[in-house]
Amino acid sequence: MTGSETYRVCFADTDAGGIVYHARYFEMAERGRNAVLAAAGFQLRDFYETSRLVLVLHRATLLFAAPALLDDVLTLDSGILALRSVRSRWRTVIRRDDSLICQVDVDLVCLERGSRRLIAFPPELETVLRRVPRTAPSSGRGGAVAIP
DSSP, X not given: OOEEEEEEOOGGGBOTTSBBOTTHHHXXXXXXXXXXXXXXXXXXXXXXXXXXXXXXXXXXXXXXXXXXXXTOEEEEEEEXXXXXXXXXXXXXXXXXXXXXXXXXXXXXXXXXXXXXXXXXXXXXXXXXXHHSOBOOSXXXXXXXXXXX
């Protein structure tokens, strides 16, 4: 079970050929993660306004299976693959109907704003992350797709 959002591809998402530009998949995945966090009770704005901490992308991998096109309605399924004290690994699977378009895996870490030092997730954030739905380790496209 994961958090699921829908997203309609707009003109600004596409290149001159009407195909979604590769960097937009990172943005879609972030929208999916933010929606899941909000559903789990985490207010990102409050966190940034009241905390000395920031969540940053540490690592990202994209697996492209098929192009998304202008006006496609996509489903963004986001959830956590793994959770450690200093890192959360997320997967967002982007589909058009039942067809895999793209799989986005990212690692998020927490940094202290001033020093930019890596720190463990604070207890209140870790509690929220533990409520986030877990996602399956494979993309479901004809078998497992290994993402190291």
